[in-house]
Amino acid sequence: MTSLTLDPGASHRGAALGAATASVAGRTLRKFARTPQLIVVGAIQGAMFLLIFRYVFGGAINAHGLPYVDFLVPGFVTTGLLFSGTAAAVGIAEDVEGGLFDRLRSLPIPRASVLAGRGLADTAMLAWGTVVTVAIGFAIGFRAHAGVPSALAALGLCLLFGFAFVWMFMAIGLIAGNAQAAQAMALVVFPLTFVSSAYVPVGTMPGWLQPIARSQPMTSMVNSVRALTQGHAATAMIGHSTTYEVAVSLAWCGVIVAVFVPLAVRRYQKG
Numbered sequence: 001m002t003s004l005t006l007d008p009g010a011s012h013r014g015a016a017l018g019a020a021t022a023s024v025a026g027r028t029l030r031k032f033a034r035t036p037q038l039i040v041v042g043a044i045q046g047a048m049f050l051l052i053f054r055y056v057f058g059g060a061i062n063a064h065g066l067p068y069v070d071f072l073v074p075g076f077v078t079t080g081l082l083f084s085g086t087a088a089a090v091g092i093a094e095d096v097e098g099g100l101f102d103r104l105r106s107l108p109i110p111r112a113s114v115l116a117g118r119g120l121a122d123t124a125m126l127a128w129g130t131v132v133t134v135a136i137g138f139a140i141g142f143r144a145h146a147g148v149p150s151a152l153a154a155l156g157l158c159l160l161f162g163f164a165f166v167w168m169f170m171a172i173g174l175i176a177g178n179a180q181a182a183q184a185m186a187l188v189v190f191p192l193t194f195v196s197s198a199y200v201p202v203g204t205m206p207g208w209l210q211p212i213a214r215s216q217p218m219t220s221m222v223n224s225v226r227a228l229t230q231g232h233a234a235t236a237m238i239g240h241s242t243t244y245e246v247a248v249s250l251a252w253c254g255v256i257v258a259v260f261v262p263l264a265v266r267r268y269q270k271g
Contacts, residue, residue: 017116020109024117025124028091032125039125042084043132050076050133053199054140064201064237066230070145073137074154074226075198077130079218081162082193084129085169086186088122092173093182101268115264119166126162130155146231150242154228157249161221164256171260174267192218197226201237217252224249 032039053072063071095101095118104114134142134155144151169186176182195209196202196218202210213219226234227242235241 017110017113020113021117021120023109024104024114025121026117028118028121029124031091032121039128042087042129046080046083046129046133047136050136051140057199061200062204064203065233066237067141069137069141070143070230071201071226072199073134073142074229075196075222077133077137077158078161078222078225079193079196079198080129080133081126081158081165082189082218084126085122085162085165086183087125088118088166088169089173089176089182089186090179091122092118092170093176093179096174097178111269112265115170115268119163119170122166122170123159123163126166127159130158130162144229145233146227146229150228150231154225157221157224157228157246160253161249164253164260167260167264168256171264171267174264192216196222197238198222217249217256220245220248220252 050073053076054069058068058072061068061071101114105111144154168189172185173182176185195205195213196216197213198218202213202219205213223234223238223240224242224245227238227245231242235245238245
């Protein structure tokens with residue numbers, strides 16, 4: 001059984017939001033630490049698929065002016081946030097199924113701290129997976145040609161994307177109610193990763209599919225990361241400036257958070 005330890009010095013009216021959020025996040029991270037195989041297996045799977053795309057498919061794909069490895073890694077890192085985010089849906093569904101949320105509701109803590117803490121912990125795990133994937137990308141030939149500051153901005157943008165997606169997956173987990181259903185429901189978002197600019201240029205897709213690929217959030221997010229890391233070569237291929245792509249991807253993040261944060265909170269409050 002998991003437990004949540006709060007500061008005994010908290011007031012009788014309940015723990016402060018920050019302290020309670022940190023406690024929930026710490027509890028979730030300790031749970032991850034007790035099952036390191038989940039982290040290791042996830043990293044191995046990510047590395048395996050990255051190597052497959054790099055060396056098996058790379059020679060057959062024309063990236064329109066970019067070496068395929070420089071085209072691929074930004075897309076792979078960004079879409080990896082969705083694949084890794086399914087753990088948030090499954091994890092929160094397990095918490096619901098195991099009765100953890102029922103116990104937390106009985107504690108004198110702000111209810112917002114429960115989901116906020118869980119979201120921070122899952123975002124931290126996404127950050128770890130992103131760093132590992134980027135390191136593997138550099139090992140197989142990826143280079144950030146637009147400079148270090150832009151590359152760091154791209155990494156920060158990925159973490160923001162991950163935070164937004166975590167709320168989407170937490171809402172899915174709360175709605176599903178159990179781990180098996182949560183995992184199945186989370187698979188619904190996976191077509192976004194392939195019908196996007198992540199692995200192939202959108203211009204190579206059938207004409208009827210191109211508007212769909214261009215208008216969905218994953219394409220904008222991938223394009224912004226690619227533009228920040230590859231500079232002019234990427235923007236010439238994309239057809240928009242880096243500022244435009246970043247602005248569109250930030251807008252998509254705002255939409256995702258605006259939709260799924262209230263949905264997750266309402267579902268949690270209903271129990």
